[in-house]
Each structure stands twice: as C-alpha cells, then as structure tokens.
Amino acid sequence: GAVVSQHPSRVICKSGTSVKIECRSLDFQATTMFWYRQFPKQSLMLMATSNEGSKATYEQGVEKDKFLINHASLTLSTLTVTSAHPEDSSFYICSAYGGQGAQPQHFGDGTRLSIL
C-alpha cells in the first residue's frame, strides 16, 4: 500500500520551457502533498506544502511564481516549473501524506529535470 506515482521520471528541455510534473497517490487519499528538491549528494530541501483545494505554502526563498503548485484533488498534485533555466536543473521529488493517524510521508520516485 501507500504508493505514490510521479511522472515524468526524466525531462530534458530547452531554456525557457515550462515543465509540469505530476504526483499521484494511487491507493490512498492525500490530504497533504509536499514538493522537494534534491541536489547531488545532498538531502531533501522542502519547497512547498500543498493541501487539497487550497493554495500551497512555500518555504522561504522559493519563488511561488516560478514553481506553480496545484493540488486539485486528494490524489493529484502538480508542480509546474515556469520558464525553466539551467539553474532549475535538479531532482524534484513529491511526497504524499494521508492525514492525522496515517503513516508518514510516502515518496514518489522523483523527476530528474535537465534544462539545456
């Protein structure tokens, strides 16, 4: 149980392109979804927290207009990197949490984004 699917797993695109990453909880309802960024050999850096039906809460230093998050349903959240530039190249990982009393966050397999 507690499967989180993240798609696509790999994206290579030109600078200036907008990229959408999807995160789905397949077998549970996710009241909260999280988006992380991970640089090589470093730990996870929380970018934003999103609750279904409400605006995402962004961590300090994360540009909300750059990283658009939509959590339209209890099983789907999307992260759109708008007008991506090479410095946005990174490993993006989502996680989902089922709410009070549920198991801890379960993670997707990540999306490796490379901006040329």
Added chain:
Amino acid sequence: QKEVEQDPGPLSVPEGAIVSLNCTYSNSAFQYFMWYRQYSRKGPELLMYTYSSGNKEDGRFTAQVDKSSKYISLFIRDSQPSDSATYLCAMSPYNNNDMRFGAGTRLTVKP
C-alpha cells in the same frame, strides 16, 4: 546548529557486517522518527517508523530512539550489497506532517 545532524559518510562495510547509522537532533518536540532508504536516482522509501522512545525491529533492521539523549539509530544486521544506498533519518513533531531530514548517510556494502 542544524535541527537534525547526520554524518553523511560515506560508510563502507563488508557483506555480513552490522551497520550502525545515527542521527542527533535538537528539537525536543519531535515525537515521530523515521528512516528512509534512497537508492540512486530514486525517491526515498520508508524503512522504519517509530513513535516516541524505544526500539522497533523489522527483519534485519532495528530502529532505536532515545529521546532523553535526542539520539536515534538504525541497525542493519547481516548487511547485503543490496543495502547499498543513502539512508535518511527524518523526524516530526505532533502531527507527523512537518518533517525534518538529516543529510543522509551513503552506505556501501561490499561483497
């Protein structure tokens, strides 16, 4: 001082060894303690999940929490090459929602 401290390693052990991974923390509000395993280019996979102090065992894995010392450990018995990965500790306060991660320890188990 970081909220969660974890030695990034790398740690290299021979197959069959007992591995000890540790984290310390500073926030006494943490109640939930997790260990995740992350293979290269994959998302973290939940290994162990404990609430408050005590031990928890699952197969070859044992998690220990000592809240008085603000210290948690993960032991891996009879380590296998397939255990080679980065191990992340994570912890959160009351609602199991706001998690803080350690830096991750990179483990290599050599055949």
